[in-house]
Amino acid sequence: MSKVNWDDYTSKGFYDELIKAPGQPRPEAELLCQYLANLDARELTEHKTAAEVAIQLMGITFTVYTEGNMIDRAWPFDIVPRIIPLAEWQKTDAGLKQRVQALNMFIDDLYHDQKIVKDGVVPKEVLAQSVNFRPQCVGISTPHNVWAHICGSDLVRDNDGTLYVLEDNLRVPSGVSYMLENRNVTKRVMPDLFATGLIQPVDDYTAQLYDMLASLSPRPGDDPSIVILTPGIYNSAYYEHSYLAQQMGVQLVEGTDLVVGDDDCVYMRKIDGLARVDVIYRRVDDMFIDPEVFNPDSMLGVHGLMRAWRKGNVALANAPGAGVADDKVIYAFVPKIIEYYLGQEPLLPNVPSYLCMFEDDRKYVLDNLDKLVVKPANESGGYGMLIGPHATKKERDTFAELIKSNPRNYMAQPTLSLSTSPTLCGNSMEPRHVDLRPFILSGESTWVTTGGLTRVALTKGSLVVNSSQGGGSKDTWIVDLAGN
Template identity: 75%
Template sequence: MSIDWKSYDPNGFYDELISSPGYPRAAARTLTSYLRSLSDEEIHERKAAAEHAIVEMGITFTVYTEGGNIDRAWPFDIIPRIIPRKEWMRVEEGLKQRVTALNLFINDLYNEQKIVKDKVFPKEVLAQSKNFREQCVGIQPAHGVWAHICGSDLVRDKDGTLYVLEDNLRVPSGVSYMLENRQVTKRVFPELFENYSILPVDEYPSQLFDMLASLSPRPLDYPEVVVLTPGIYNSAYFEHSFLAQRMGAELVEGSDLLVGEDDCVYMRTIGGLERVDVIYRRVDDLFLDPEAFNPDSMLGVPGLMRAWRKGNVALANAPGAGVADDKVVYAFVPEIIRYYLDQDPIIPNVPTFRCMYPDEREHVLKHLDELVIKPANESGGYGMLIGPHASKRQRAEFADLIKKDPRNYIAQPTLAISTTPTLCDGHLEPRHVDLRPFILQGVRTDVTAGGLTRVALRKGSLVVNSSQGGGSKDTWIVDTES
């Protein structure tokens, strides 16, 4: 037999499927028993079938290199990650709580700024925010929601506690891979879907469309919704086209749209101009409108901000939502939840040191060899210092960076991030994972059943990003009494 669970050892980390060598967690027993019954040849065939399906379905991601952009097949591991539904219900509640508070926070910052006046959120953090947009001050978007689509990254520590690692509120990506992972897994293990009660994820595109439609400034049964993409060279173009197709929405670039003299947005079509009601924009703020932001942008639509400000078009996510997508703001989210909702956070933050405060900064500088240092606005695993794996020179360089701009840095302990069994060169080995659920907020709030599990395919690595060698797995929320 190919898989011997007794010899699988997560080396002291919390494992998502196995509680101890030879003993699967209750929710994973059916899966582990089934995998044990497969021969080496059968497992190889399933893996090959998954790789073939990914190529056949055209599931790719783009890596930027010095020599140009390279499209690569999506890296996927066939062994799913399993979370019991009972646990997930609490996580879902916590995610809804978090995104509700964050939207109240963003709306407050662009209007009355009560949280700043009440000295719960420091005015100096807002003053130095790279993502606060003066062009958005005074705007009240539909339902008071700015971040309509949020992807919050979750990690599990050694004791099994789930933490929010960060919130992605600007242009969160990855949901298409969550959906495609499920389709590939159904092809590879169709029989398992007969033996498990696995919560579906397939309804996400319709939920996304309904949420976007709820933002429409015109009371129509079928408002005109479009997906605005930077174009085919963007790393997430696969997702842009995938979601547009699944929603039955037009995929457009900036040159396909114009703002008329009536300050409404129109789409150029073969039959003439058609008014657009809602734009799901996958273009960063600064490139959205050359009149309001970067005048050299060729990706946006001149006058778009004017049309949005006058309430003639809805934008999701709203420009300026990124003010809360800042790792220093992240450190204040527990206070933000208490301030707006008068509740304690259901899902905790990772313990975080804010270098802007002298006592916390002093602690960080003394313990650089133990901590992970993150700049406020980098993403994709870039710009970080992982203290235990860094050289003395690297730590000294980061110490200088922190001293020069303390507001721009936070520090966190190095978590013993959970693992899950992964097929590596024909063998079963533990690999570290995180989870990105997607939360939709409009008239109502919906959370995906699970999300995108990203896996660090390199042995010992904690970096799960596909651009740095990571892959992904299907995520099963299973109904079980255990």
């Protein structure tokens, strides 16, 4: 290959994020496509190498669990960014804020009056069988009535160009550090394009995160003491925990670094004694945060933490119990949840969903397993799901038995024609499927990242974008065409 020739690039049957038709970049992508077309093979290789070297020097890694081993790998990154025009993103921003506001009202309602259940909008059996509903949280009130302070909602675009919400991650969503590092790497590789001023910045995330966490402090007016609680160095997201602590200038702690005093306040152990902690950004799952209340064998949490939180002496983000709305069955009710609490139509559509707990839906799913994607209610990372069109008959038969034995635990969706984006594969540009995870911060106010983490399925034809299963990522550019 001498130079990138966009006339030869095609993504048959799929919406492409950069190219409308062979040789026709979308308006927001014209500058980038022209830039790439002017690079010869050697220059393109140099760009790719520069990105790989930057990733190595910056120590950007992720952890893969395989065959009982843990392997740290360099972050898989593609140098060709995914681009969204600012005008479209502003609508997406509004839709994400609407969605998270309604979800927080829903969670707060579930732990208090459960009006939405009493009114029959969400069936009581859905809540009764939710593995993430925490009875220990009933009656607790949170600052600003917010439970999910950090949310990562996954967006996908179908072949008609519509952006859909695929799922909401409300427990301990990860990936934002890679969004920020992707931008740092891209700036090193293509500095000239950032000089145009058209690409919207993303580097204010950690400042926004700090301000949101500070707004939760039980001691307003003071300089709050904020810590990030990590399970430790063997956690797959430990790179992110340490990155965010360093960027915000807060302490990264493990459960053994904290203690709850006789006054039911949380303290951090320091060389010169104990120092009170106001806000804990916890990256530890509910069941492990307090052995006094949840798993008694947990070595990751803090004895008495729930007691301190219940009394309002410490803020936890995300709040325990927020995962009740992080359920792929609850997901199907989000449009009704938005309408119920806000009296509004959803600004962002859901992917059509079938709930196996309902007989008619279950029959349809079992009759059409070869056409559907089937997901367990509470798995993440792309695990435990069936992609019907790519599955064997044996795999589909196995899933049919799983659905019959526990229908509440499964939901299904049509196989979407996920949009593609040009990706450097060897020496050529090839279409690869992508999704997008923006991050929404909720405290006194709500704020959405400018773009998010674009994940890309690096394997040809694959729809699985998770890094743990062979996916990679791209920088995401929100481009202001009006600024041109």
